[in-house]
Amino acid sequence: MGLIDSTGEHPDVVGVVVRGRWRGDSARPRDARAGVGSRRAADVEAAELKPDIPRAEGTIHLGDGRRLGYAEFGDPGGPLVLWFHGSPGARRQIPPAGRAAATRLGLRLVCVERPGVGDSTDYAYPKLCDWAVDVAAVADHFGQDRFMVVGLSGGGPYALACAHELGDRIVAVGLVGSLVPTAGQEATAGGIVALSRQFNWLLRRFRRPLGLGMWGFVRAAQPLAHVCIQGFARLMPEGDRQVLADPAVEAMFVDDIINGGTSQFQAFVNDFILIGQPWGFRLAGVTVPVRWWHGDADPFVPLDQAQRAAAFLPDVELTVRPGESHLGDFAAADDVLATLADHWHDLSIPASNSRRTDTPVH
Numbered sequence: 001m002g003l004i005d006s007t008g009e010h011p012d013v014v015g016v017v018v019r020g021r022w023r024g025d026s027a028r029p030r031d032a033r034a035g036v037g038s039r040r041a042a043d044v045e046a047a048e049l050k051p052d053i054p055r056a057e058g059t060i061h062l063g064d065g066r067r068l069g070y071a072e073f074g075d076p077g078g079p080l081v082l083w084f085h086g087s088p089g090a091r092r093q094i095p096p097a098g099r100a101a102a103t104r105l106g107l108r109l110v111c112v113e114r115p116g117v118g119d120s121t122d123y124a125y126p127k128l129c130d131w132a133v134d135v136a137a138v139a140d141h142f143g144q145d146r147f148m149v150v151g152l153s154g155g156g157p158y159a160l161a162c163a164h165e166l167g168d169r170i171v172a173v174g175l176v177g178s179l180v181p182t183a184g185q186e187a188t189a190g191g192i193v194a195l196s197r198q199f200n201w202l203l204r205r206f207r208r209p210l211g212l213g214m215w216g217f218v219r220a221a222q223p224l225a226h227v228c229i230q231g232f233a234r235l236m237p238e239g240d241r242q243v244l245a246d247p248a249v250e251a252m253f254v255d256d257i258i259n260g261g262t263s264q265f266q267a268f269v270n271d272f273i274l275i276g277q278p279w280g281f282r283l284a285g286v287t288v289p290v291r292w293w294h295g296d297a298d299p300f301v302p303l304d305q306a307q308r309a310a311a312f313l314p315d316v317e318l319t320v321r322p323g324e325s326h327l328g329d330f331a332a333a334d335d336v337l338a339t340l341a342d343h344w345h346d347l348s349i350p351a352s353n354s355r356r357t358d359t360p361v362h
Contacts, residue, residue: 054092059119060141062134069119070138074102074109077352079344080147081337082135082162083111087154087179087271088214090118090260096248098333105341112138114158116211116266118259124207124270127280131158132165139169143354148340150174153300153326154271157181157279163288164281172343174336175292177329180301180309184278188308192300196276203273211266218261229253239297239325249330283312290316291339293332295324 054071061067071091074081081102085093091113102109112135115123125131135158139147148171151159156178163173182189182197189197196203203210221228229250234241243249290313294306303320310318319335321328 057091060138062137066115066121066123066134067119068115068121068134068138069113069117070110072108072110073099075106076108078102078106078108079341079349080108080110080139080142080144081340082138082147082149083109084149084151084155084158085111085113085256086152087275088117088257088260088265088268089152089154090256090267092252092256092259093152094252095330095333096252097331098337101334101337105337107337107341108142109337110138110142113260114267114270116264116270117261117268118264120267122211122264122266122270125274127278128157128274129161129165129280132162135162136166136169145169145353146171146349148172148174148344150176150336150340151178152176152329154179154275157275160283160286160290161279161281163286163290167286167288170288171347171349172340173286173288173290174340175290175294176332176336177294177298177301177326178292178306178309179275180305181279181283182276184282186283186309186312188305189301190305191302193275196272198276200273200276203269203276207269207273208266211264211269214268215261215265218257218265222258222261226250226254236327237297237299237325239295239323240327243325243327243330283309284314286313287315289343291336292316292318293321293329293336294318295321295326295328297323297328298326300326 054073055076056072057070059067059069069091071094073094083094083098085091091111094109094111098109101107113120114131115121115125135149139145146169149159149162151157151173153176156175159173159175159178163170179193180188182194187197229244236244244253290310292306292310294301294303296303298306307318310316319332321332324331
């Protein structure tokens with residue numbers, strides 16, 4: 001496999017990686033805030049007019065006594081989409097445009113908290129791919145045999161793990177600004193994400209103290225959440241500053257961190273321990289269709305790293321978002337869900353594809 005070409009200098013070029021090979025196609029501009037035009041504007045407006053709360057929230061009890069917290073949006077009778085939040089993040093980290101799109105598209109959108117944040121019991125998985133066992137129990141809890149997954153940023157590796165381990169149950173995967181492997185033959189990460197590999201021994205040794213320190217910081221910062229987010233925005237690229245300037249997006253972040261950090265904030269450390277070591281599977285072994293959205297100005301996962309990682313996937317399309325940084329991909333949430341909904345309907349899978357299981361969930 002040769003190196004993948006860049007998208008070039010034209011601002012309206014959308015790059016697509018198809019089955020590991022690069023294709024650059026001229027296409028209409030995909031602006032992060034206008035995006036698909038009036039539809040996205042209407043989604044944001046609707047999100048601001050309605051109470052910004054989940055349709056339902058709860059916990060799923062696993063067989064070994066642990067719990068996973070979740071928040072649900074959209075249509076309770078629709079196809080199930082499990083959304084995996086970023087790092088840091090919790091069960092309410094779904095952008096306003098994604099929440100509105102779930103309702104419009106008739107999807108049952110459920111954001112599942114990883115162990116150590118919100119209502120999820122803290123737990124250190126031996127390998128990242130072990131997450132898939134718990135996700136299978138989550139899907140069983142909702143009575144669904146087939147479902148789809150979306151991974152946002154640090155949630156991307158978890159979505160890929162599910163695709164590898166549960167390929168017979170997952171219809172399609174959506175990745176939004178996903179992190180990439182840091183170790184092994186398929187490692188493409190560099191910069192700040194690669195530090196999780198270099199300092200993995202330190203993260204593992206001080207997992208609990210680091211988590212408690214993060215929790216203390218989050219609690220102390222809660223009264224100054226608006227100021228902290230604005231200060232963070234000033235340190236980020238222009239694309240991220242524009243995203244965080246949206247009151248609806250800022251409100252989502254504040255609400256998510258406050259709810260998720262009420263009693264713990266360990267998951268952030270857990271994530272970087274797992275991301276910084278071999279994931280327990282190969283990207284080349286993921287046969288489920290993967291659709292990946294990535295900004296070409298992402299400072300955490302530069303586009304060339306995402307392109308090299310995507311090239312290992314057998315069935316992938318990588319949509320490049322010109323001028324977008326890491327948080328800019330939040331604005332693609334409605335495109336992501338619309339694409340997954342198309343995959344579902346193309347396969348003519350009934351929404352109520354119930355599954356009988358003996359998994360001890362409640």
